[in-house]
Amino acid sequence: MLSELINPYYLQIASFILLNIILGVSIYITLATGQLSLGHAGFMSIGAYTSAILTLNHNVPLVLGIVIAAVFTGLVGVIIGFPALRLHGVYLAIATLGFGEVIRVLFVNWENLTNGAIGIANIPHLGREILTLSKDIGFEPAALGLRNNQFISLAVFLLLLIITIAVIWFFIRQNNSRIGRAYASIKMDEQASEAMGINITYYKILAFGQGALLAGFAGALYAHMTAYISPSDFDYHRAVEILIFAIFGGSEVIWGPIFGAIFLSSLPEVLRSVSEYRFMIYGALIVFMMAFRPQGLIDMNVMNWLKRSKSKKKEGKHGTGSKENQ
Amino acid sequence: MLKLQNVSTYYDKIQAIKNVDIAVEEGTVVTILGANGAGKTTTMNTIAGLLKPKEGSIHYLGEDVTGLRPDQLLRKGLALVPEGRGILSSMTVMDNLEMGAYHRNDSEVGADLEKVMKRFPILKERKAQLGGTLSGGQQQMLAIARVIMSRPKLLLLDEPSMGLAPLIVADIFKIIKEISEAGTTVLLVEQNARQALKVADYGYVLETGRVVASGNAKELLQDDTIQKAYLGH
Numbered sequence: 001m002l003s004e005l006i007n008p009y010y011l012q013i014a015s016f017i018l019l020n021i022i023l024g025v026s027i028y029i030t031l032a033t034g035q036l037s038l039g040h041a042g043f044m045s046i047g048a049y050t051s052a053i054l055t056l057n058h059n060v061p062l063v064l065g066i067v068i069a070a071v072f073t074g075l076v077g078v079i080i081g082f083p084a085l086r087l088h089g090v091y092l093a094i095a096t097l098g099f100g101e102v103i104r105v106l107f108v109n110w111e112n113l114t115n116g117a118i119g120i121a122n123i124p125h126l127g128r129e130i131l132t133l134s135k136d137i138g139f140e141p142a143a144l145g146l147r148n149n150q151f152i153s154l155a156v157f158l159l160l161l162i163i164t165i166a167v168i169w170f171f172i173r174q175n176n177s178r179i180g181r182a183y184a185s186i187k188m189d190e191q192a193s194e195a196m197g198i199n200i201t202y203y204k205i206l207a208f209g210q211g212a213l214l215a216g217f218a219g220a221l222y223a224h225m226t227a228y229i230s231p232s233d234f235d236y237h238r239a240v241e242i243l244i245f246a247i248f249g250g251s252e253v254i255w256g257p258i259f260g261a262i263f264l265s266s267l268p269e270v271l272r273s274v275s276e277y278r279f280m281i282y283g284a285l286i287v288f289m290m291a292f293r294p295q296g297l298i299d300m301n302v303m304n305w306l307k308r309s310k311s312k313k314k315e316g317k318h319g320t321g322s323k324e325n326q
Numbered sequence: 327m328l329k330l331q332n333v334s335t336y337y338d339k340i341q342a343i344k345n346v347d348i349a350v351e352e353g354t355v356v357t358i359l360g361a362n363g364a365g366k367t368t369t370m371n372t373i374a375g376l377l378k379p380k381e382g383s384i385h386y387l388g389e390d391v392t393g394l395r396p397d398q399l400l401r402k403g404l405a406l407v408p409e410g411r412g413i414l415s416s417m418t419v420m421d422n423l424e425m426g427a428y429h430r431n432d433s434e435v436g437a438d439l440e441k442v443m444k445r446f447p448i449l450k451e452r453k454a455q456l457g458g459t460l461s462g463g464q465q466q467m468l469a470i471a472r473v474i475m476s477r478p479k480l481l482l483l484d485e486p487s488m489g490l491a492p493l494i495v496a497d498i499f500k501i502i503k504e505i506s507e508a509g510t511t512v513l514l515v516e517q518n519a520r521q522a523l524k525v526a527d528y529g530y531v532l533e534t535g536r537v538v539a540s541g542n543a544k545e546l547l548q549d550d551t552i553q554k555a556y557l558g559h
Contacts (some may be wrong), residue, residue, distance in 0.1 A: 178428070181425065188417070190347060
């Protein structure tokens, strides 16, 4: 019965939507301190290549490879974060865009390590690893009535779902912590934050590093989900795609880029016929958003409105009680 | 308490203040007067660590603090209310007040919040409102209340009366007096020279980045040249 419900194709799309959510959150974090980075495709590629090379050429276990890739990318982010401190707004965007391109060109030309433009194939696949692992402990997908490929897609999807929820949960918690407060106040007024005793150098670099770490993590996951990467996977289009999650959904609250990622990555699947023109639509969308709703679809007001209508519903349920009291 | 010796600060190659010597005694109110572009805000930002002086030294509580970061200085009790108030406009009044105690991790923050709310009832009334929706005077109150939350020993106020109605300006100066009486040393930058000299014990006059006059506040109020230049006689 289960086997009829599970369609590997849809699960795969859902998994990539989850991956895009993580990427959306990664750009949200750097934006949370008011830093606009277009280098997230570059960070993603560093994560992807690091994990791919480690697992393929050096027999590092897959999980360890992903963790090392994420941490390494985070460190690169910190290093890039220092010069980025001196840049603001559009200048930072241009510099990080340049960084992303430099990384891509580096991967194209460093042929003995990265295989150049041909890319790296046969990267250990996340789902297949889980399948071998579960077979080793004596669990057969057939026991659930699943075919192997169904089990693989399902396992990847569930794993990514858990990771995505954990990532979102972590950053919501962080938003309510000292770090989140510091980020928000730096975004609103850097000088005032400094005067309030917030070490803005530390927090801006922390945000940059966190964003890079998360992008690298997503990149590593991407490498092990597709089993094949090439430099063209992480070009300028990818950077714009990540950015547009935040532009379309909004970057004031974490739900903005999450919504943007879900909506914009499912759109090409729904509208198959126009998916060729995706980047034209993205371009038009950026212009349209900048003109009519520069803060993105989901902002503070929308969140407050949602909260209010939620609490109204609750009040409605208990409404009779309060009327009796009056 | 605070001593600037020969301090010069530059914006790239442009020298904004030149060999400034300023001293602030503990328990006093000292004011820095001057026209637009005289270097008042630059002086304040240099003291608070937002700008690094190129020459000279700054001593605070007997310690050389030249080149320390603003957060390090704030931990030592040196706090600045920047020009233009620096209210975090999309945080609530309550959050703004809490941000004032950002560097503190003692257990008395809650009690201090209560105290501040009591002193500024308007802020208590509007504690759930966003900072940006307050009027100019209320924002200035919030900025001062917020800095009190950091428990300053030396408070730097950069033009607290800027852009406020005369009645509210009087209020602000009353608050400054209260803060001083409660034991906090105040260094005040003002364009409103008469009011500033009335609350101050000592005054400095800046002109194109140099200290051109200094003296007791009462003497400065009587001084002919000062009266002509800044008090409008």
